[in-house]
């Protein structure tokens with residue numbers, strides 16, 4: 001602890017005064033000690049011209065700062081929501097014998113299968129009939145009938161859903177009616193009674209400390225709708241998120257990860273500026289955006305779309321154009337309130353205040369040591385993902401069809417009444433078969449809005465799952481991660497596979513009726529936990545992403561160069577246009593042997609190169625043509641190098657060749673006339689224009705072959 005204080009006081013490295021139960025001060029010290037020179041790198045020689053030049057450049061063109069790296073696994077926590085009052089409709093589950101035995105071993109802490117089997121025999125229910133356990137003698141002192149009845153009841157209580165949660169071993173046992181018994185292990189498991197403070201300690205505190213020390217971080221909450229994501233990220237109600245925390249102590253305790261993270265950062269910065277003898281400046285700002293389908297909306301700017309195009313939106317957010325300065329907790333509460341007012345929220349059958357889009361709260365910290373001139377910018381991404389939902393459960397489609405039917409009837413002539421007269425007000429309804437179903441166009445749009453939101457949310461989550469799957473697929477040669485499939489994954493790409501530290505909180509309900517969604521959420525958490533990456537301090541997320549792509553482009557280009565070879569392909573084809581009596585008709589019978597040189601051997605690499613160029617174009621907001629043209633690469637990697645001589649050289653480019661064939665280069669005609677083509681030697685009459693053109697075409701093909709395009 002004393003040494004940690006020294007690192008804080010002398011080296012400006014922040015460490016929280018609170019530590020997790022399973023963490024030792026010694027480990028924290030060694031982790032931080034590696035970074036002791038963060039603010040004391042040798043002072044760079046300041047070059048005013050270079051500084052000016054850098055100011056002109058967009059953020060993504062800047063060289064990433066040499067950074068301290070740290071290998072890091074995505075941290076995954078599992079949080080269970082308390083049971084609801086509603087009756088659980090889930091039916092009894094019958095597990096296969098080996099799973100039943102395993103479950104008994106786990107729940108009764110038995111060591112051998114034989115002991116578990118004895119318990120099972122006594123319970124009897126797995127075997128369906130009671131014959132077997134009737135033969136089994138009850139334990140001494142137990143009335144036989146009572147024992148059977150008890151066992152029957154015990155066995156009958158085996159239902160789908162979360163079976164047990166062990167915070168000590170960080171394990172969760174799940175009974176899924178379709179998939180059977182499953183056991184999952186996470187970095188931390190938070191039972192339903194865990195406080196908001198415990199959740200913050202185990203899933204966010206370390207990342208927040210690292211963020212203050214210059215690392216980028218991402219914390220995201222994942223789970224089905226109504227599982228407690230917003231509760232975990234923000235808090236249960238407005239009072240907890242941006243209420244007056246000085247008054248009731250409870251609302252302060254109920255704060256979620258975002259208000260707590262902001263408070264910790266502000267406290268740390270204040271302590272450093274007032275108590276430590278370090279000349280450091282720090283500016284804090286936040287952005288708050290909502291991802292709705294493929295649109296990114298700035299919640300702090302009245303929900304206006306970010307950037308001027310969908311492609312620009314991502315750069316706009318990562319470039320920091322949506323940032324708002326923060327100096328105190330009141331500022332944080334103000335932006336949270338503004339954001340909350342602009343958020344898409346609606347009541348569904350699963351959640352009274354369901355978030356209808358993915359939300360991203362980004363805290364940016366710009367720090368500089370005035371003595372050494374070392375500066376560092378870090379970002380903390382806090383994502384409250386929309387909940388995956390089954391439309392039949394959230395009932396966002398309910399009423400739509402009836403409503404449309406009724407509208408149809410009315411428009412077809414409802415005693416001459418107009419729609420406006422017959423539809424008594426918007427909203428309301430929503431219950432299938434409701435007598436007072438309000439029917440006007442606005443109601444219709446409301447229903448379909450909910451459905452569209454559900455589709456947008458699920459599409460983003462599906463893309464996220466695909467990315468996590470690809471990141472886990474270390475055996476795949478291409479290592480392609482489809483971040484580009486949705487705006488959500490593009491914005492989270494630096495958090496998932498990039499250089500930042502990441503923590504995922506999987507939220508779940510324990511009721512059996514949500515089993516399939518809970519299993520899906522648990523599997524997602526498990527997949528995230530396997531991802532290992534290298535976190536970097538002081539990394540500029542956007543620039544790093546682009547430099548990373550550039551590095552991969554260079555590697556792929558080198559692979560293409562090494563693997564690709566020219567092959568000559570011969571293709572015989574009859575030229576119907578050959579005139580009788582000509583040299584061509586006599587010599588080859590009008591059959592033309594077309595030789596084409598094609599590049600083969602690096603097809604997969606070429607495909608990957610295309611994908612990378614596409615990704616890069618999306619990030620920089622340029623078109624693919626300009627990327628290919630080489631302008632974005634400062635001319636270093638231009639058209640020729642990028643595609644080798646291969647553009648238009650693959651077998652697929654036969655059409656290109658054909659196009660050239662028909663476009664006669666008039667300039668080639670004089671060459672032909674100069675007698676370069678043997679066929680015309682000794683010809684008496686001057687060739688007709690058509691014949692000249694035919695030879696020009698041949699000459700053209702030869703030119704193309706020489707240039708590596710076609711022969």
Ligand SMILES: Nc1ncnc2c1ncn2[C@@H]1O[C@H](COP(=O)(O)OP(=O)(O)OP(=O)(O)O)[C@@H](O)[C@H]1O
Pocket residue numbers: 080081082192223224225226227228229230231232236351353354355356385386387388507
């Ligand atoms: N751990 C918890 N303790 C007590 N109440 C909780 C807990 N988690 C969630 N709740 C309550 O359950 C309800 C739904 O939670 P919440 O809105 O956070 O779900 P969500 O996952 O964000 O849903 P959606 O994806 O639809 O937005 C809220 O009333 C919330 O206060």
